[in-house]
Amino acid sequence: MIINGVTIDxxxxxxxxxxxxxxxxxxxxxxxxxxxxNAMTGFATSVIGCGVEAGIERELSPTETPDGxxxxxxxxxxxxxxxxxxxxxxxxxQCILTCPTAAAFSGIDSGYPExxxxxxxxxxxxxxxxxxxxxxxxxxxxxxxxxxxxxxxxEETTGMVRAVGGGNFLVLAESQPQALAACEAAIEAxxxxxxxxxxxxxxxxxxxSKVGSKYKSMFASTNDAFCPTLKGLTRTELxxxxxxxxxxxxxGLTDADIRKATRAGIAAACELGAQxxxxxxxxGNYGGKLGPFHFHLREIMNDESLGKKxx
Amino acid sequence: MSALTFTLxxxxxxxxxxxxxxxxxxxxxxxxEIAAIELYSGKQKLRADTVFDIAGDDASNxxxxxSCNKLDFIGHGMKTGRISIHGNAGSYLGLQMRNGEIVLHGxxxxxxxxxxxxxxxxxxxxxxxxxxAAIAGDKQGMKGGTVIVTGNxxxxxxxxxxxxxxxxxxxxxxxxASRMLAGTIGVFGAVGEYAGYGMRHGTxxxxxxxxxxxxxxxxxxxxxxxxxxxxxxxxxxPTKFAKINKNRVQRYAGDLANDGKGxxxxxx
Numbered sequence: 354m355i356i357n358g359v360t361i362d363x364x365x366x367x368x369x370x371x372x373x374x375x376x377x378x379x380x381x382x383x384x385x386x387x388x389x390x391n392a393m394t395g396f397a398t399s400v401i402g403c404g405v406e407a408g409i410e411r412e413l414s415p416t417e418t419p420d421g422x423x424x425x426x427x428x429x430x431x432x433x434x435x436x437x438x439x440x441x442x443x444x445x446x447q448c449i450l451t452c453p454t455a456a457a458f459s460g461i462d463s464g465y466p467e468x469x470x471x472x473x474x475x476x477x478x479x480x481x482x483x484x485x486x487x488x489x490x491x492x493x494x495x496x497x498x499x500x501x502x503x504x505x506x507x508e509e510t511t512g513m514v515r516a517v518g519g520g521n522f523l524v525l526a527e528s529q530p531q532a533l534a535a536c537e538a539a540i541e542a543x544x545x546x547x548x549x550x551x552x553x554x555x556x557x558x559x560x561x562s563k564v565g566s567k568y569k570s571m572f573a574s575t576n577d578a579f580c581p582t583l584k585g586l587t588r589t590e591l592x593x594x595x596x597x598x599x600x601x602x603x604x605g606l607t608d609a610d611i612r613k614a615t616r617a618g619i620a621a622a623c624e625l626g627a628q629x630x631x632x633x634x635x636x637g638n639y640g641g642k643l644g645p646f647h648f649h650l651r652e653i654m655n656d657e658s659l660g661k662k663x664x
Numbered sequence: 665m666s667a668l669t670f671t672l673x674x675x676x677x678x679x680x681x682x683x684x685x686x687x688x689x690x691x692x693x694x695x696x697e698i699a700a701i702e703l704y705s706g707k708q709k710l711r712a713d714t715v716f717d718i719a720g721d722d723a724s725n726x727x728x729x730x731s732c733n734k735l736d737f738i739g740h741g742m743k744t745g746r747i748s749i750h751g752n753a754g755s756y757l758g759l760q761m762r763n764g765e766i767v768l769h770g771x772x773x774x775x776x777x778x779x780x781x782x783x784x785x786x787x788x789x790x791x792x793x794x795x796x797a798a799i800a801g802d803k804q805g806m807k808g809g810t811v812i813v814t815g816n817x818x819x820x821x822x823x824x825x826x827x828x829x830x831x832x833x834x835x836x837x838x839x840x841a842s843r844m845l846a847g848t849i850g851v852f853g854a855v856g857e858y859a860g861y862g863m864r865h866g867t868x869x870x871x872x873x874x875x876x877x878x879x880x881x882x883x884x885x886x887x888x889x890x891x892x893x894x895x896x897x898x899x900x901x902p903t904k905f906a907k908i909n910k911n912r913v914q915r916y917a918g919d920l921a922n923d924g925k926g927x928x929x930x931x932x
Binding site: 419420421483484486487488489490491495497503504506 | 827889890892896925927
């Protein structure tokens with residue numbers, strides 16, 4: 354399969370079950386909503402080292418938020434519910450409670466077969482040292498915690514759902530700037546898709562890994578088969594013209610969301626085409642034995658129900 | 665199916681206890697059985713059909729027509745359905761009601777909405793004393809649900825109220841929100857003396873500054889974002905509170921003589 358001169362490999366991305374949640378962060382203006390949300394989703398690129406993978410999903414206009422102020426939505430994913438709950442509470446306490454004018458609300462209340470309520474501000478209320486008060490509106494409980502800028506408002510709980518993490522694709526290009534340009538275009542397109550985040554810096558990761566290492570202490574190490582400088586040394590996956598490979602990792606609330614994002618991203622990267630040095634699109638997997646979700650690239654690019662037609 | 669309608673046909677000499685006439689209690693009962701229900705009136709028992717003309721068959725939608733202020737305990741403990749009352753109601757309207765809706769087109773007497781824990785009571789008229797307050801022997805008044813009063817209310821509105829939303833569009837008497845435990849009371853008109861007397865928690869929202877007693881303390885002028893959430897949650901309620909879109913308030917806290925975590929917010 355070739356799109357605009359770019360070869361789509363006959364392979365698939367392998368993804369895993371995760372637990373996911375959404376939080377709405379509002380503030381006096383978007384600038385401060387972003388300040389809070391950026392802090393909360395900072396150092397959250399990979400569950401391996403950060404516990405959670407998190408990112409900003411989208412902006413909300415004042416009419417879309419519970420308190421009528423501008424805001425953003427955050428998606429947060431972890432391998433298990435205990436880690437997710439712990440990380441959510443810690444990050445809420447250090448990043449949103451502290452952020453001037455910020456407030457936090459549940460981002461998942463309906464629309465999924467199984468929603469577990471997890472603590473959002475339930476324990477943060479104790480920061481109020483007895484001066485905290487709760488209010489119930491429309492069946493939801495909110496906490497008002499007195500803080501130095503006024504009051505910190507948070508909903509007591511948010512919804513946690515079964516989600517999917519680790520969807521991915523690789524952009525193989527003739528040069529580093531060209532690979533990055535294609536990834537930037539892909540991320541721009543993918544950020545318009547709801548229910549997904551690309552957790553790495555700017556949405557793109559350059560240090561794709563394989564399972565295992567020559568060193569005992571390492572359980573993952575550099576993916577030498579896709580390292581362009583090792584082409585002559587290892588069993589490479591790269592053809593001679595490829596000088597740089599970058600990966601986009603996708604976490605989503607459902608596998609359908611990841612499919613849509615994958616298609617939008619690959620389509621945007623392919624729009625730059627072979628004339629801009631984009632040679633191939635591939636994907637990372639573990640032979641299909643580890644993850645229950647397989648995202649076959651060619652199948653996704655052929656499925657027109659997932660997005661606009663691709664030339 | 666038409667609404668099950670009870671039209672009062674006598675002038676009761678004593679108060680009549682209407683607590684058996686709730687939608688859950690009358691569901692699936694044949695007309696003859698409903699007619700034979702006995703209603704306490706003092707030490708007497710009166711058959712329902714000697715007090716009312718009974719028509720209709722939809723027990724989930726009960727109408728009490730030609731009502732008067734001697735009919736007590738309307739909607740007592742009801743869990744579902746709707747009761748509409750045309751005329752006045754006696755005391756204990758919606759006592760310990762759990763869900764459903766009561767709409768009163770007239771005035772109610774004392775202890776309306778006492779022990780209410782869910783549902784809506786909408787009173788198009790005035791209410792007597794002890795609205796949403798605890799009855800003697802109870803430690804908590806209203807425990808949930810929503811009450812809207814378009815007219816005035818008497819003294820001790822929300823006494824020992826525990827949770828829920830109580831909105832009075834007119835004026836209220838003295839000791840409003842006294843000994844209040846939690847919840848929200850809104851009063852559009854004036855309030856009498858000793859508002860928030862013995863208040864422990866909860867919010868009393870006012871549009872004009874009342875005369876406050878010494879143990880209610882001024883905490884200053886503030887913009888409180890939770891008020892936006894609150895007024896947004898009012899948007900589906902049939903009340904003029906839904907049209908308020910302000911979150912600038914003078915905050916008074918108290919009653920310091922009793923824990924002092926309650927608040928009186930006066931909209932600016």
